[in-house]
Amino acid sequence: xxxxxxxxxxxxxxxxxxxxxxxxxxxxxxxxxxxxxxxxxxxxxxxxxxxxxxxxxxxxxxxxxxxxxxxxxxxxxxxxxxxxxxxxxxxxxxxxxxxxxxxxxxxxxxxxxxxxxxxxxxxxxxxxxxxxxxxxxxxxxxxxxxxxxxxxxxxxxxxxxxxxxxxxxxxxxxxxxxxxxxxxxxxxxxxxxxxxxxxxxxxxxxxxxxxxxxxxxxxxxxxxxxxxxxxxxxxxxxxxxxxxxxxxxxxxxxxxxxxxxxxxxxxxxxxxxxxxxxxxxxxxxxxxxxxxxxxxxxxxxxxxxxxxxxxxxxxxxxxxxxxxxxxxxxxxxxxxxxxxxxxxxxxxxxxxxxxxxxxxxxxxxxxxxxxxxxxxxxxxxxxxxxxxxxxxxxxxxxxxxxxxxxxxxxxxxxxxxxx
Amino acid sequence: xxxxxxxxxxxxxxxxxxxxxxxxxxxxxxxxxxxxxxxxxxxxxxxxxxxxxxxxxxxxxxxxxxxxxxxxxxxxxxxxxxxxxxxxxxxxxxxxxxxxxxxxxxxxxxxxxxxxxxxxxxxxxxxxxxxxxxxxxxxxxxxxxxxxxxxxxxxxxxxxxxxxxxxxxxxxxxxxxxxxxxxxxxxxxxxxxxxxxxxxxxxxxxxxxxxxxxxxxxxxxxxxxxxxxxxxx
Numbered sequence: 019x020x021x022x023x024x025x026x027x028x029x030x031x032x033x034x035x036x037x038x039x040x041x042x043x044x045x046x047x048x049x050x051x052x053x054x055x056x057x058x059x060x061x062x063x064x065x066x067x068x069x070x071x072x073x074x075x076x077x078x079x080x081x082x083x084x085x086x087x088x089x090x091x092x093x094x095x096x097x098x099x100x101x102x103x104x105x106x107x108x109x110x111x112x113x114x115x116x117x118x119x120x121x122x123x124x125x126x127x128x129x130x131x132x133x134x135x136x137x138x139x140x141x142x143x144x145x146x147x148x149x150x151x152x153x154x155x156x157x158x159x160x161x162x163x164x165x166x167x168x169x170x171x172x173x174x175x176x177x178x179x180x181x182x183x184x185x186x187x188x189x190x191x192x193x194x195x196x197x198x199x200x201x202x203x204x205x206x207x208x209x210x211x212x213x214x215x216x217x218x219x220x221x222x223x224x225x226x227x228x229x230x231x232x233x234x235x236x237x238x239x240x241x242x243x244x245x246x247x248x249x250x251x252x253x254x255x256x257x258x259x260x261x262x263x264x265x266x267x268x269x270x271x272x273x274x275x276x277x278x279x280x281x282x283x284x285x286x287x288x289x290x291x292x293x294x295x296x297x298x299x300x301x302x303x304x305x306x307x308x309x310x311x312x313x314x315x316x317x318x319x320x321x322x323x324x325x326x327x328x329x330x331x332x333x334x335x336x337x338x339x340x341x342x343x344x345x346x347x348x349x350x351x352x353x354x355x356x357x358x359x360x361x362x363x364x365x366x367x368x369x370x371x372x373x374x375x376x377x378x379x380x381x382x383x384x385x386x387x388x389x390x391x392x393x394x395x396x397x398x399x400x401x402x403x404x405x406x407x408x409x410x411x412x413x414x415x416x417x418x419x420x421x422x423x424x425x426x427x428x429x430x431x432x433x434x435x436x437x
Numbered sequence: 438x439x440x441x442x443x444x445x446x447x448x449x450x451x452x453x454x455x456x457x458x459x460x461x462x463x464x465x466x467x468x469x470x471x472x473x474x475x476x477x478x479x480x481x482x483x484x485x486x487x488x489x490x491x492x493x494x495x496x497x498x499x500x501x502x503x504x505x506x507x508x509x510x511x512x513x514x515x516x517x518x519x520x521x522x523x524x525x526x527x528x529x530x531x532x533x534x535x536x537x538x539x540x541x542x543x544x545x546x547x548x549x550x551x552x553x554x555x556x557x558x559x560x561x562x563x564x565x566x567x568x569x570x571x572x573x574x575x576x577x578x579x580x581x582x583x584x585x586x587x588x589x590x591x592x593x594x595x596x597x598x599x600x601x602x603x604x605x606x607x608x609x610x611x612x613x614x615x616x617x618x619x620x621x622x623x624x625x626x627x628x629x630x631x632x633x634x635x636x637x638x639x640x641x642x643x644x645x646x647x648x649x650x651x652x653x654x655x656x657x658x659x660x661x662x663x664x665x666x667x668x669x670x
Contacts, residue, residue, distance in 0.1 A: 023546060030534055339530045342491060343544045344519020344595070347511045426511070431491040434530065 028357050042325040043365030045318030050366045053311025054373030054398055060303040062396030069394055075155045075252045076293040079259045081286045082248035088277035101246035105273050112269050115257040118155055121246040123147035123236050135201040141187040145202055145229045147236025155250050163196040163211030170232040178207040182214045183226030205239045259290045319413040326358050326421035334428055341430040351422040358418025366410035438630050439465040445496035446483055457483045459653040470625040472641035473634045475650035481634050489522055489601050490514045502598050519547050523592030527604035529584040531576040537587045538572040544595035562590040582613035600631040606640055618643045619666035
């Protein structure tokens with residue numbers, strides 16, 4: 019297959035009619051180009067939307083308590099209740115495949131009153147009592163100092179990690195932050211670190227205005243006892259949180275003496291489900307891109323097949339001569355197939371190359387003009403390119419198959435008769 | 438070398454069956470130079486096609502150099518053609534985009550002879566037909582006689598057992614025809630078996646034996662005094 023003479027012949031045949039070869043190649047070129055562009059545009063949209071999800075661990079649910087709507091074990095309906103710290107242990111014991119369970123408490127909130135003071139400056143910020151794992155569920159970058167650790171939890175240290183937004187509000191420019199004190203609802207906390215979050219769905223500003231303190235210190239300082247405001251629960255990779263959330267909620271309900279069928283007592287938000295919904299949208303987009311791209315490619319391939327048939331027809335006599343001289347019919351078949359595959363791959367490569375250049379141009383335009391809503395970094399992965407190549411080889415084979423078959427059907431005696 | 442017994446061949450033309458060859462019997466020994474003569478429609482081309490394994494016989498038997506030729510698939514037929522037979526056609530049938538040397542080397546290529554050896558041999562045979570200095574020319578740069586000589590070189594390149602020539606001089610003027618016949622005679626002098634299909638008396642008489650076909654049967658099979666083509670060149 020890799021001998022010089024065969025390649026020489028392929029080139030001779032394909033270059034003998036340049037104009038026709040280029041026109042034929044254009045069909046395949048255009049098909050693969052459209053495929054690449056569609057896929058990368060879809061990817062760009064996906065990247066744009068995914069950026070809004072940020073780095074958040076998507077296999078996560080949030081769970082909070084509401085009021086009961088059913089009487090149970092002598093307790094009335096309409097009863098408010100709170101999760102307790104032992105619920106966390108209960109979930110951990112009874113539900114497998116959980117990666118993180120972070121109980122959380124919170125002060126302040128949207129449009130809350132000023133609750134943090136430093137010297138003459140005050141501000142209204144969200145203050146969270148948290149465990150160290152929260153940084154893995156809701157990722158943030160520590161810009162100075164450190165984040166929470168278990169010594170802080172165990173010793174109930176009164177320390178705080180503040181957002182860059184808090185720093186801007188409470189400190190002057192250039193002031194040393196780490197080691198200073200802020201007063202949260204009258205209790206002094208030492209700042210040990212600052213963080214920055216990636217923008218998260220338009221709340222970019224809000225996300226930087228949070229303060230994290232150890233869960234245990236929070237409970238003690240603000241009289242929460244064993245109460246847990248809400249929980250962020252992440253499942254192991256490979257287990258969707260959606261599939262085990264019912265189990266988690268029933269454990270909590272049992273622990274808190276809530277009727278097992280009381281659907282409204284425990285509120286939750288399943289991030290994974292939302293994420294899946296968006297994912298399936300992109301799945302559909304990808305499907306459309308492949309569908310349209312491959313159809314366009316197919317018409318190109320049919321063009322190649324067509325031309326190869328004409329080439330075979332034109333070369334009927336030559337094929338006849340070669341067979342009279344004793345060429346193996348398989349060798350002739352291989353020749354036609356290789357011509358077809360070669361033409362398809364070369365034109366396909368050109369399409370991929372141009373597609374890549376267009377993507378590169380769009381990317382550098384995006385870089386120059388700053389980010390655009392819902393569109394970022396359009397690209398195709400290497401696996402897509404390899405997939406496209408595989409499609410090309412298969413389609414080259416398909417395109418050559420019928421012509422090659424008709425080439426070996428030519429009986430040398432008939433071929434030699436054509437004058 | 439060639440042994441034919443009771444050979445029948447007919448073609449279907451719509452509903453009619455055209456019986457072209459009606460029971461031929463003859464044999465050709467090694468080193469013979471045989472002319473097959475006959476008017477058009479006498480079946481001489483059909484006979485040549487069957488001898489050349491380009492067509493299949495209906496009935497009878499055909500043995501070439503002791504090998505029975507029957508029920509060949511295309512791959513096998515191609516191998517046998519390559520090994521046993523050399524073809525020379527009326528319309529030369531050179532491959533247009535290949536140079537004279539490449540054309541001559543083609544049968545060797547199908548025998549998977551390495552490139553270097555192939556080219557050496559091709560040049561040798563081109564030399565024998567007196568066209569060594571034309572090796573790099575394309576067929577359309579050659580005259581008719583030259584093309585036919587290239588075709589003969591090509592037919593000889595694979596060192597076949599039998600050379601089959603179908604009207605080798607049909608497209609040439611008489612002077613060039615004699616040149617080609619001279620070449621064929623010289624190849625025969627070296628001991629090669631050659632079959633020439635022709636309808637020209639003078640060409641036929643340059644062979645050693647004439648088989649006359651008429652309406653699908655052999656009407657005459659005679660040895661003749663060979664006229665050397667040399668004297669006309």
